Amino acid sequence: xxxxxxxxxxxxxxxxxxxxxxxxxxxxxxxxxxxxxxxxxxxxxxxxxxxxxxxxxxxxxxxxxxxxxxxxxxxxxxxxxxxxxxxxxxxxxxxxxxxxxxxxxxxxxxxxxxxxxxxxxxxxxxxxxxxxxxxxxxxxxxxxxxxxxxxxxxx
Amino acid sequence: xxxxxxxxxxxxxxxxxxxxxxxxxxxxxxxxxxxxxxxxxxxxxxxxxxxxxxxxxxxxxxxxxxxxxxxxxxxxxxxxxxxxxxxxxxxxxxxxxxxxxxxxxxxxxxxxxxxxxxxxxxxxxxxxxxxxxxxxxxxxxxxxxxxxxxxxxxxxxxxxxxxxxxxxxxxxxxxxxxxxxxxxxxxxxxxxxxxxxxxxxxxxxxxxxxxxxxxxxxxxxxxxxxxxxxxxxxxxxxxxxxxxxxxxxxxxxxxxxxxxxxxxxxxxxxxxxxxxxxxxxxxxxxxxxxxxxxxxxxxxxxxxxxxxxxxxxxxxxxxxxxxxxxxxxxxxxxxxxxxxxxxxxxxxxxxxxxxxxxxxxxxxxxxxxxxxxxxxxxxxxxxxxxxxxxxxxxxxxxxxxxxxxxxxxxxxxxxxxxxxxxxx
Numbered sequence: 001x002x003x004x005x006x007x008x009x010x011x012x013x014x015x016x017x018x019x020x021x022x023x024x025x026x027x028x029x030x031x032x033x034x035x036x037x038x039x040x041x042x043x044x045x046x047x048x049x050x051x052x053x054x055x056x057x058x059x060x061x062x063x064x065x066x067x068x069x070x071x072x073x074x075x076x077x078x079x080x081x082x083x084x085x086x087x088x089x090x091x092x093x094x095x096x097x098x099x100x101x102x103x104x105x106x107x108x109x110x111x112x113x114x115x116x117x118x119x120x121x122x123x124x125x126x127x128x129x130x131x132x133x134x135x136x137x138x139x140x141x142x143x144x145x146x147x148x149x150x151x152x153x154x155x
Numbered sequence: 156x157x158x159x160x161x162x163x164x165x166x167x168x169x170x171x172x173x174x175x176x177x178x179x180x181x182x183x184x185x186x187x188x189x190x191x192x193x194x195x196x197x198x199x200x201x202x203x204x205x206x207x208x209x210x211x212x213x214x215x216x217x218x219x220x221x222x223x224x225x226x227x228x229x230x231x232x233x234x235x236x237x238x239x240x241x242x243x244x245x246x247x248x249x250x251x252x253x254x255x256x257x258x259x260x261x262x263x264x265x266x267x268x269x270x271x272x273x274x275x276x277x278x279x280x281x282x283x284x285x286x287x288x289x290x291x292x293x294x295x296x297x298x299x300x301x302x303x304x305x306x307x308x309x310x311x312x313x314x315x316x317x318x319x320x321x322x323x324x325x326x327x328x329x330x331x332x333x334x335x336x337x338x339x340x341x342x343x344x345x346x347x348x349x350x351x352x353x354x355x356x357x358x359x360x361x362x363x364x365x366x367x368x369x370x371x372x373x374x375x376x377x378x379x380x381x382x383x384x385x386x387x388x389x390x391x392x393x394x395x396x397x398x399x400x401x402x403x404x405x406x407x408x409x410x411x412x413x414x415x416x417x418x419x420x421x422x423x424x425x426x427x428x429x430x431x432x433x434x435x436x437x438x439x440x441x442x443x444x445x446x447x448x449x450x451x452x453x454x455x456x457x458x459x460x461x462x463x464x465x466x467x468x469x470x471x472x473x474x475x476x477x478x479x480x481x482x483x484x485x486x487x488x489x490x491x492x493x494x495x496x497x498x499x500x501x502x503x504x505x506x507x508x509x510x511x512x513x514x515x516x517x518x519x520x521x522x523x524x525x526x527x528x529x530x531x532x533x534x535x536x537x538x539x540x541x542x543x544x545x546x547x548x549x550x551x552x553x554x555x556x557x558x559x560x561x562x563x564x565x566x567x568x569x570x571x572x573x574x575x576x577x578x579x
Binding site for chain 2: 041
């Protein structure tokens with residue numbers, strides 16, 4: 001799945017495709033090594049580098065907003081969920097209903113990601129950039145991350 | 156209960172931050188679409204995570220089983236709020252194995268639901284166990300928070316050693332005063348004919364032997380041997396054992412003890428036991444089914460405890476070894492202290508018989524010539540010890556897993572028949 005995203009990002013672009021591919025392959029290799037060695041700490045690094053490959057493709061592509069971004073996001077989050085499940089699988093035989101439930105949850109996450117991606121694209125098309133807006137964006141990004149971590153600790 | 160966060164939390168937080176900052180730096184709104192789902196999934200998971208509310212109970216089908224039997228253990232789970240993801244492990248001690256069911260198992264307990272998990276446990280080794288410690292791990296629906304805890308609902312489970320088939324038991328040299336199944340040497344009321352003697356006033360007329368009386372011209376009466384019971388004391392050597400692949404000489408000794416105990420108690424004899432080793436344990440001779448359970452329950456707690464103190468049989472209470480009791484010793488003859496105590500018993504006039512539990516079957520084959528020489532020397536030393544017992548008039552038979560117990564008992568009986576201890 002992740003390999004598909006890496007390959008598509010490399011092949012879809014017209015400029016410096018080898019740079020995009022190299023970045024993507026590095027990310028894919030790190031995720032593969034994390035799965036093989038069951039190292040959960042480097043999965044995020046590998047996924048971030050695959051995301052960076054897509055960002056590199058977008059930067060080199062230029063032009064309008066890429067309408068296929070929600071699909072890339074869906075692939076990334078699905079790969080992330082499956083990777084963490086593979087690294088730390090539950091101990092013991094899993095009941096069939098629980099497996100089915102996990103599958104449904106994964107489908108819901110993917111569909112939700114597609115929806116969020118589409119909403120972001122719609123919002124991106126209707127907003128012009130400005131310095132103030134960028135500052136607000138930075139603060140929002142930092143606040144979102146901090147809130148996430150604080151919620152995790154408090155729970 | 157310990158709560159911990161999955162590595163997904165930091166990973167998703169990092170991906171969120173990196174994605175949003177990259178989106179701002181590169182002015183690519185698509186990257187917001189990449190990062191936002193990670194933040195939303197993590198926030199949703201953390202807000203939905205609730206500590207599990209679970210009642211656990213363990214029930215056993217039976218509390219007493221025989222070695223090799225299977226017993227069903229049921230783990231009952233009840234949750235008011237539900238547990239979306241639960242990993243459960245029923246801890247099994249060594250000697251118990253799972254023969255059916257999955258352990259551990261991953262399941263979901265719905266809100267207000269009761270789940271019964273059935274585990275079929277095979278009792279492969281005798282012993283007194285406590286079964287029912289359950290270890291659990293719960294996760295939130297998206298796997299971001301993990302709770303781990305265990306509950307102790309242990310129930311006693313006694314696994315009794317299997318009995319060996321025994322055709323005939325050792326006949327005692329001396330009997331006691333109570334009625335039993337053994338023909339006593341004394342003369343009295345009984346069934347077995349002993350002798351004839353002249354009639355004396357007071358003898359019952361039904362004891363008159365009319366044929367002998369007619370031949371002699373005066374009254375002669377029959378004398379009989381009465382049936383009496385006897386006192387048996389099992390002497391279990393627990394100084395040391397030889398073991399291999401989960402089996403040991405102590406297992407054989409206990410199996411023989413249970414077989415012999417059950418056999419003698421069925422004959423209405425009184426049976427007691429002494430475990431002589433690192434830990435002393437004893438039970439005075441008594442009779443009945445209650446005594447069988449007392450002895451077997453005490454034997455279940457037997458274990459080898461390494462100890463360097465020299466023990467004498469004087470440490471035992473006097474009534475543990477009643478006079479004229481027959482002592483049956485079960486020993487691998489690995490420790491000099493046990494051999495010394497047995498020779499002491501014989502010297503004190505006890506009717507002693509020894510069943511040597513052979514440790515040879517539990518040894519690793521010698522790896523080289525030096526080990527072979529060592530094994531040969533050790534075997535010679537053991538043979539010399541056996542010779543000491545035989546010279547002292549103590550019957551000794553070797554028993555291992557390859558031979559029935561009945562054969563070993565028959566060897567002892569044959570020795571006792573042809574080599575009796577003469578006492579003044």
